[in-house]
Amino acid sequence: MEGGPQMDEAGQQLICDRPDASGLKGVNCRPAGTVSDEKTAARLKAILDTTVDGIVTIDEHAIIQSFNRAAERIFGYSANEAIGRNVKILQPSPFREHHDEFIAHYLRTGVKKIIGIGREVEGRRKDGSVFPLYLAVSEAKAGKEKIFTGIMRDITEQKAALEEIRSLARFPEENPHPVLRLSREGILLYANAPARRVIETLSCKFGQALPCQWKDAVVEALRSGRSKEIEARRGTTTYALTLVPTSNAKDINVYGKDITERKTAEEALRASEVKHRTLIQSSSDAILMMDRSRRILSFNKAFPDLFGLTDKEAEGQSARIIHPSEESFISFGERAFPAVEATGSFRAEWEFVKKDGTIFPVEETLSAIRGHDGEILGFVAIIRDITERKETEKRLADYREHLEELVNERTRELEDAYKIMLQEEKLKTLGTISAEMAHEFRNPLMSIGGFARRLQKKNPDLPEIDIIVQESSRLEEILRRIEHYLKPVELRPKECSINEIINQAVELISPELKRAGVHFNMRLARNLPHAYVDPAVLMQVLINVIHNAVKVTRDDKSITIETCETDQNIHISVRARLGQSLKDPEHVFVPFGEDEKGISAAVCFRLLRGMGGHLSLMEEDGSVIFAASLLKAIRGGAPPEP
Numbered sequence: 001m002e003g004g005p006q007m008d009e010a011g012q013q014l015i016c017d018r019p020d021a022s023g024l025k026g027v028n029c030r031p032a033g034t035v036s037d038e039k040t041a042a043r044l045k046a047i048l049d050t051t052v053d054g055i056v057t058i059d060e061h062a063i064i065q066s067f068n069r070a071a072e073r074i075f076g077y078s079a080n081e082a083i084g085r086n087v088k089i090l091q092p093s094p095f096r097e098h099h100d101e102f103i104a105h106y107l108r109t110g111v112k113k114i115i116g117i118g119r120e121v122e123g124r125r126k127d128g129s130v131f132p133l134y135l136a137v138s139e140a141k142a143g144k145e146k147i148f149t150g151i152m153r154d155i156t157e158q159k160a161a162l163e164e165i166r167s168l169a170r171f172p173e174e175n176p177h178p179v180l181r182l183s184r185e186g187i188l189l190y191a192n193a194p195a196r197r198v199i200e201t202l203s204c205k206f207g208q209a210l211p212c213q214w215k216d217a218v219v220e221a222l223r224s225g226r227s228k229e230i231e232a233r234r235g236t237t238t239y240a241l242t243l244v245p246t247s248n249a250k251d252i253n254v255y256g257k258d259i260t261e262r263k264t265a266e267e268a269l270r271a272s273e274v275k276h277r278t279l280i281q282s283s284s285d286a287i288l289m290m291d292r293s294r295r296i297l298s299f300n301k302a303f304p305d306l307f308g309l310t311d312k313e314a315e316g317q318s319a320r321i322i323h324p325s326e327e328s329f330i331s332f333g334e335r336a337f338p339a340v341e342a343t344g345s346f347r348a349e350w351e352f353v354k355k356d357g358t359i360f361p362v363e364e365t366l367s368a369i370r371g372h373d374g375e376i377l378g379f380v381a382i383i384r385d386i387t388e389r390k391e392t393e394k395r396l397a398d399y400r401e402h403l404e405e406l407v408n409e410r411t412r413e414l415e416d417a418y419k420i421m422l423q424e425e426k427l428k429t430l431g432t433i434s435a436e437m438a439h440e441f442r443n444p445l446m447s448i449g450g451f452a453r454r455l456q457k458k459n460p461d462l463p464e465i466d467i468i469v470q471e472s473s474r475l476e477e478i479l480r481r482i483e484h485y486l487k488p489v490e491l492r493p494k495e496c497s498i499n500e501i502i503n504q505a506v507e508l509i510s511p512e513l514k515r516a517g518v519h520f521n522m523r524l525a526r527n528l529p530h531a532y533v534d535p536a537v538l539m540q541v542l543i544n545v546i547h548n549a550v551k552v553t554r555d556d557k558s559i560t561i562e563t564c565e566t567d568q569n570i571h572i573s574v575r576a577r578l579g580q581s582l583k584d585p586e587h588v589f590v591p592f593g594e595d596e597k598g599i600s601a602a603v604c605f606r607l608l609r610g611m612g613g614h615l616s617l618m619e620e621d622g623s624v625i626f627a628a629s630l631l632k633a634i635r636g637g638a639p640p641e642p
Contacts, residue, residue: 051265054152058087060145062103074133074154076126080372092124107146115139115148117220118229120155131156134229143315162227162244162255178239178256184222186215189251198232198239198256218252221245231259238263286383289369292376294319294333306385308355319381324353340368341376349386361390416616445475491537491610495530495633498538498563498570505542506561518550521560528563531570532633533611541604541615542572545626549576552624565632572628578619 054071058064064087067079075082075090082089088096106115115137123133135152178195182188186209191199199205209215214230221228221243228243240259243252286306288299296317304314307322314321323329332350339346345367353359363386369378449472456465506520549559553576560575605615613630 051262052153053262054154055149056082056087056090056152057147057149059147060103060107062087065147071152074125074152075123081126090123092122092130095122096124119224120226120228123152123154132159134158134227136229158242162242175255177258178241178254180241180254180256182214182218182243182252182254184218184250184252185209186218195254195256197237198241217243221252232256236260286381288314288319288381288383289378290319290381291378294379297378303383306354306383307352313355322352324351324359336366340366340379344368344370352383360385360387362386419616445472448472449476491534491607493532493534493611496533496535496538497528498531498533498572498630499524499528501533501535501538502542502561502563502572505539505546508539509543509546513546513550516550516557518553518557518559521558523560523562525563525565528565528570530633531630533613533630537607537611538630541607541628542574544604545574545615545628549574549624549626552576552578568632570630570632572630574626575623578622578624 051068051070054074055066055068056064056071057066064082064085067077067082071082072078077089118134118136121133121135122130124130132155133152134155135150138149138151140147140149175192176194178198179190179192180188180195180198181190188199188205188208217228217230222245225245227245230241230243232239232241237258238260239256242255242257244255245252283300284302286300286303288303289297291297296314296319299314303309304311307314309321320326320329323332328351332348335348336346345365347363347365349361349363351359352362363384365382367380367382368376369380371377449469452465452468452472455462456469459465502522502524506522510520546559546561550557553559558577560573562573562575564571608615608628608630611630613628616627616629618625618627
């Protein structure tokens, strides 16, 4: 059974804390979207719960929406027992049987009978007892729906007091409350001492007619034969005045009561509602209230603005409308509900969807609304768009990742530069030693070799002399290698096509290598810019590198040659599958090795360095790779400084 939302006097929708059958209506009411702090909530609750008059609200279907503590005392029902049931449970026969007809007639015709005025009626308690009740009904709108608020007071004691007052009419001056008598024409006939302030409020003297609203009230009381209550204000004091027809229906007795405290509480409640409604509506975060099934009950202005919805498109809908899929809606509930049940709230980052289909990231905080028994009646959700924050985080993550790549790249460059420097230092040191050796050893070595060969001719059967001759020849060959390595090479660099030089070198040695079973895989980049090199020297280096690669390749004898470019360099790689792992790749560039199976690339390294390039050797995934790096040529001139 569902009822309409409650409204305040300004027509604003109210949210109430005490639960009804649908979960969220109640007496402690505040503007839609309000989130009260504990102090404010406690103050509002105390005001309403200490109000002496019963306050009950119903919807267009006469279903009770709220039931304060005074109403509980008056009727004997608890709020949980009353909310969600038809208000006729509070009425005796025959009124209860026709109450729905009265409301339907009013909704159909708009003719007011009891709305906006106070009247005496009969109430029925939970135990079935009937008692006199003063009832004032007001009407408000919530969208297209109407709600009705009844402020009522058990006047059993008041009725008894009135009867006693009638019997003691000769002692009105002893009454501490205002007592007046009016004629049926509304003329003031009598007023006791406490009533003087009321008379001042009415700006009236004895024998004069009261203001029109009083005269109308007198006529209504006389016509109905029932008591009627109106209000009068004097300064900061407010009185509730009860008009009671006399037994002969000629005059009206008026009995007053100071209700300033009650009116002050009501005004404080309205002021608090306005204040918090303003705070919630000005929030940039979307705030909404949902029942247990996540049906949207109310929201602030930021909610439809965020999702591109109208108020009608959002109100009463399932929160499914802001989820991009059914799976998202279910998954959020599966994560949120256990946390809310355990701790009272849940916060998570999620993805929602706008009306136009845009999916965007949000941070949502979901809090529970609990009844007096601790049962969850609904939820308050605060939703914040974190698109900008996520984009910032992504930019930072991309920057960190790029920074890491730059650091790794720079580290590799430094490591390569260190290896090159170390290699050059080694070669420089070895060159100096070689020059000294060549100078110091040549003459003694030639003398030893000459005398050894003479002795060999004289004594051909002595093996020791043969050994001396062989070792002398070997040392002389080492000296020749040293001289060849140290001999300067004249370079004539110019703009050249690297791919053409590679093709010429391969064509030159192909017949020889084909007989050895070697075949080439050529992967030369198209439209490769020219390099600034000596083509003859580069061809010699390539042939030497290919021969050395063939020496270490395994039985399949496959050589892969590739070219590519970077910003300032042309790169050549010669790759061969290794038959066995290299013991020391850096030893390859030492110019004094004797092992014929080794890779003698020291001269190639020196020649490329002379042209501003670089040669390196590495072992990778079972392959040996000779990598040459050459400088690009600038149109019409030499390359930039390396």
